[in-house]
Amino acid sequence: VYICDEGYLIEKNESYENLDKIVRKINGFNNKINANGQEVNISVMLVPTSITINSEILPSYADKGNELEAINYIYEGLRENISKIRVDETLKKENSNFQTFYKTDHHWTTYGAYFAYKEYAKSMNFSYHMITDYDIFEVSSNFKGTVYSKVNDLTTESESITAFYQKQNLTIQYQNSTSDSLYNKSYLEQKDKYSFFLNNINDKIIIKNNDVQNGRKLLVIKDSYANCFIPFITEYFEEIIVLDTRYYMYGASPIVDKENITDVLILYNMRTIDEDEGINGIY
Numbered sequence: 505v506y507i508c509d510e511g512y513l514i515e516k517n518e519s520y521e522n523l524d525k526i527v528r529k530i531n532g533f534n535n536k537i538n539a540n541g542q543e544v545n546i547s548v549m550l551v552p553t554s555i556t557i558n559s560e561i562l563p564s565y566a567d568k569g570n571e572l573e574a575i576n577y578i579y580e581g582l583r584e585n586i587s588k589i590r591v592d593e594t595l596k597k598e599n600s601n602f603q604t605f606y607k608t609d610h611h612w613t614t615y616g617a618y619f620a621y622k623e624y625a626k627s628m629n630f631s632y633h634m635i636t637d638y639d640i641f642e643v644s645s646n647f648k649g650t651v652y653s654k655v656n657d658l659t660t661e662s663e664s665i666t667a668f669y670q671k672q673n674l675t676i677q678y679q680n681s682t683s684d685s686l687y688n689k690s691y692l693e694q695k696d697k698y699s700f701f702l703n704n705i706n707d708k709i710i711i712k713n714n715d716v717q718n719g720r721k722l723l724v725i726k727d728s729y730a731n732c733f734i735p736f737i738t739e740y741f742e743e744i745i746v747l748d749t750r751y752y753m754y755g756a757s758p759i760v761d762k763e764n765i766t767d768v769l770i771l772y773n774m775r776t777i778d779e780d781e782g783i784n785g786i787y
Contacts, residue, residue, distance in 0.1 A: 505654050509561040511661055512607045513651040514554045517569030520778045527581035530770060533787040534583050537760040537768070544760055544768060547587040547627060549620065550575045551612065551729055551773045554605040557595050571774045589627050591620040607663055609649020610775065611698055614666050614732045621736035624769070630740050638668040643689075647697045665697055672738060677710040678703050686711070686735045701731035707751035711744040718742060722767045725749055725756050725786055727776040730769075741767070749785035757787035 506514045530548060537544050552571040559568050572592060579588040595604045595616055604616035612620070618635060625632035646662040667687060676683045683703070691699040702709065711734070722741045724730055726748065738744060745763060747756050759765065770786070777783055 505651055506555075506562055506566050507655070508558065508563065510607070512554065512558055512561055513655055513660070514558060514562065515610060515651055515654075515775070516567060517553070517555050517571060517775065518779070520570075520574050522778050523574060523577050524581075526777060526783055527578055529783050529786055530578075530586070531581070531583050533757060534586055536757045536787050537765075538585070544765060545587070545628075546585070546768045546770070547589055547624070548579070548582065549589040549591060549624065549769065549771045550578060550777065551620065551771070552592045552595070553610065553773055553775050556592065556774075557599055557605055574774060574778075587627050589620075589623055591623050594619045594623055606647070606649055606651075608647070608652035608660060609698060610651055610773075611649070611732070612729060612773075614668055617729075617733040618668060618736060621733060624737065625740075628740070628767075633670070633736075638670055640666055640668050643667050643687075643700060644692050644697050648695075649698065665692075665700065667700075668735065670735075670739070673714040674738060675712045675714060676703075677712075679706040679708065686738070698728070698731070702734060702746070705748060705751065706746070707748055707753075709744075709746040711738055711746065713738055713742060716740075716742050720766045721745070721764060722769060723747065723756065723759060723763075723765045724769045724771065725782075726769075726771045727773060727780060727782065729773045729776075730771045733771065748782065750780060750782035752785065755785060755787055 508514050534546055555569050556571045598619045602615040603613055605612050622632050642664050644665040647665050648662055652660050687700055688703040720741045722744045724746045
């Protein structure tokens, strides 16, 4: 972990070992679900981490890694019919006005997820909301995240978690419960406050928007970066099925046919996708 200016704790990036395998897995998934003339729209969003977005505040000796080169390599290897969404430029640009990554945690902030949502909406030809359209609340002011836990410096300052609220008529089936909320406030009283978004880790979540009837169903294959991203996109689909394939052991491709999926989003951060076995479980 690099101790950086402005109170940032930034994890060192490890070298990539599985880029070719990632390309084969995503292309294989695409080939399988789009066999026999099917046309399921697949989007891939690979997200750089704080070491790239906040590279200018790293110590002079720091190894800045090669996340953008890795994203380029994967995107260049993917089939032409797969939509490749870039978010690095907008995260870097907006970081000067909004904090797009936590200082003490490995996740992007809700602001970072918002600007990525705009890029997703553009790629899907959806109209998107301005940031002023949301009710934005600070839900916690004493968050210290996963990177802080590695350093364990008691002088580290706490930071805020924000949520962007928009009234929607949702029914969410989590692993062991049903709710009308994409948030679980009980986690705000615990150390793992980021689990407030999307009720922590679930192998499968089904989100139904009771006010939408457009025939569109989205399958999201993801890591935890998607947890604060998904609330921005629920208004566009009748149903969203969210899979964490580290824990969902039945493969993602059978769901496409069974549930009449029209769209797929594969969303990972670049630290996770290379070392996480979840990408192996997509088909």
